[in-house]
Amino acid sequence: MADPMHQFEIQKIVDLPDVTIPGVGVIDMAFTNSTLAMTVAAAGIALLFGLATARAQVVPGRLQMLGESAFGYIDDLVTSIIGHEGKRFFPFIFTLFLFILAMNLLGLFLVFTATSQLAVTATLAAITILLVLIVGFARNGHNMYKLFVPSGVPWYMLILVTPIELISFLLRPVTLALRLFGNMLGGHVALKVFAGFVVSLGALAAGGGLGLLGIPGAMLSLGGVVALTALEFLVAFLQAFVFAVLACVYLNDVVNLGHHH
Amino acid sequence: MATESQSAPATGDHDGNPAAEAAEAVHGHEVPAGVTEVAAHGGEGGGLPQFRFEYWGGQIVWLLILFAILYFLFARVFTPRYRKIIETRQSTIDGALEEARRVQAEADSQAQAVKAEIDQARANARRVVADANAKAAAELARSQAAEDARLNGELEEAEQRIRAMRDGALANVEAIATDTAQAIVQKLTGSAVTAAEAGALRPART
Numbered sequence: 001m002a003d004p005m006h007q008f009e010i011q012k013i014v015d016l017p018d019v020t021i022p023g024v025g026v027i028d029m030a031f032t033n034s035t036l037a038m039t040v041a042a043a044g045i046a047l048l049f050g051l052a053t054a055r056a057q058v059v060p061g062r063l064q065m066l067g068e069s070a071f072g073y074i075d076d077l078v079t080s081i082i083g084h085e086g087k088r089f090f091p092f093i094f095t096l097f098l099f100i101l102a103m104n105l106l107g108l109f110l111v112f113t114a115t116s117q118l119a120v121t122a123t124l125a126a127i128t129i130l131l132v133l134i135v136g137f138a139r140n141g142h143n144m145y146k147l148f149v150p151s152g153v154p155w156y157m158l159i160l161v162t163p164i165e166l167i168s169f170l171l172r173p174v175t176l177a178l179r180l181f182g183n184m185l186g187g188h189v190a191l192k193v194f195a196g197f198v199v200s201l202g203a204l205a206a207g208g209g210l211g212l213l214g215i216p217g218a219m220l221s222l223g224g225v226v227a228l229t230a231l232e233f234l235v236a237f238l239q240a241f242v243f244a245v246l247a248c249v250y251l252n253d254v255v256n257l258g259h260h261h
Numbered sequence: 262m263a264t265e266s267q268s269a270p271a272t273g274d275h276d277g278n279p280a281a282e283a284a285e286a287v288h289g290h291e292v293p294a295g296v297t298e299v300a301a302h303g304g305e306g307g308g309l310p311q312f313r314f315e316y317w318g319g320q321i322v323w324l325l326i327l328f329a330i331l332y333f334l335f336a337r338v339f340t341p342r343y344r345k346i347i348e349t350r351q352s353t354i355d356g357a358l359e360e361a362r363r364v365q366a367e368a369d370s371q372a373q374a375v376k377a378e379i380d381q382a383r384a385n386a387r388r389v390v391a392d393a394n395a396k397a398a399a400e401l402a403r404s405q406a407a408e409d410a411r412l413n414g415e416l417e418e419a420e421q422r423i424r425a426m427r428d429g430a431l432a433n434v435e436a437i438a439t440d441t442a443q444a445i446v447q448k449l450t451g452s453a454v455t456a457a458e459a460g461a462l463r464p465a466r467t
Contacts, residue, residue, distance in 0.1 A: 005308060010316040019322075027318035034316070035323040042327040049339045056346035058353050064346075071343045091336035099331055114324075119317040123324045185311070 004192035008116055008185070010034050037114040041102035049098075070098070074244065081248040082255055089251055092131065096124065097244035104184065104236035108229065115239075116184035118177065125176035128247045136254030146257055176246060183239050187232045194228060197221035 014031040021027060052067025060068055074094045078086040100115060107113025114120050136144050148165040149158060198221045201214035442459040446452070 005310055008310040010310065010313065010320075024318075027322055028315060029319050029322065032316065032319065034320050038320075038324055038327050042331050045331060046334055049335070053339050053342040053346075056342055058346070058350050060346075068343065068346075071340075091332060091340050094340070095328065095332045095335045099328060116311070117320060118311045119320040120324055123321045124328075127325075127328065181311070 004189045004196065007111065007113075007188060007192060010117075033112045034114050034117055034120070037103060037106055037110060037112045038120070040110070041099060041106050041114065044106075045098045045102050070094075077245065078248055081245070082252045085255055086248070086251075089135075089248075089255075093244050093247055093251075096128065096247055097240050100124065100180065100243050101237060101240035104240055105233075107184065107188065108232055108236060113184050113188055115180055116188055118181045121181040121184075122173075122177040124180070124243070125173040128176060128243075128250065129173040132247075132250045132254055135251060136257070139254065140257050143257065144254070147253060151258070172246075172250060176243065180239050180243055183235055187228070187235055191225060191228050191232065194221045194224040198225065 010032045012030040012032050013036060016029040016031055018026045019029050048063075049067055052063045056064055071094070074097055075090055078090045078093050082089060103114040103120070107116065136147070140146070147169065148162050150161060150165070153161055198218045201218035201221065204211040204214035205218065439456055439459045443454055443456060446454045446459065
């Protein structure tokens, strides 16, 4: 049976010269299957929305309608979570959502899923948390401590609550990165394992005799693959959505710090 | 790990597995600082290809570049276009609604004017009809009166004629009676009587 982990191997397609970044070190800039998947996803999004918003009509065509419903969907989400000020963060959340969604979906059509690479999900989580920190300090300054000290809580409870809030805040980038990574990794491994069963049980059946019992098993596995593929499409959308929602929630925490709504 | 760390420096293979590079890092043979740092964690990944840290740098940089390009496109191009078309659509709808409201009001006022005109016309018609009726009635009464007068005149004339004829007839009856009485007396007596004598026989007319 093929190694279910083989699909996650990084393979160089075009070897580009290493780049040395001061303070960080040498980075291998080779164009790999992972960067190819990211580039295809990004180019696809840019192409789709470039076409959808070019020559926008008051009465939209099909493609424009598609683009506008995506815009409206995330626009409503951002506004409902962050409020009116969410408009400023809309491009970021929308880019995040579309990029993750495109990489997730491409993983189901192509052979490589960029979001199943921890490097990718961790970077996306880091960007999000960095933005949250920058916005938080820019807006609240030294009042950022209120994030860990909920108002209206008696002092003796704060001894307990503050460390919990602090830890939960520090774990946010970790959970953000691991949730997406884990979902994509698990889903694709399960798909590969079930698909492998079909082949190996089919080979067993080809041997004849008792091995013929492998036929129902192979059929069951094939059904499993079909069902899992459908589930993975749902997961691909859901994880992109969850990432976007959590980014909104974290931004809301610092944008509307102190006044809950 | 232990065996690899012995063999790795000898081969000096940069593209080998992370354990080998980690080993290299440990031994410090012509390994750049960044790789040392990254590869030092490389051995912890176990079987997962995702934990081969030598590919992290490239992926992160590519992702950041692509994300930055996408973000720029969405922030500067696509979202403003989207907002603009939504705004245009809203203003178009508002304008159309406003226009419709104005036209509606205009139509209402026109309908009002037409209704007033119709009422006016109806009143006029009613008056004309009433006038005509009155005129016709007057005409009728006048002609009827004239006819009545003419007929009454004719009636009177006829009555006079009848009366005259009757008087004439009565006078004739007297003469005939006198003649008859003369003749009867002649026959009976053989003597002729004058008309005046015969007339005297007649009883006084009541």
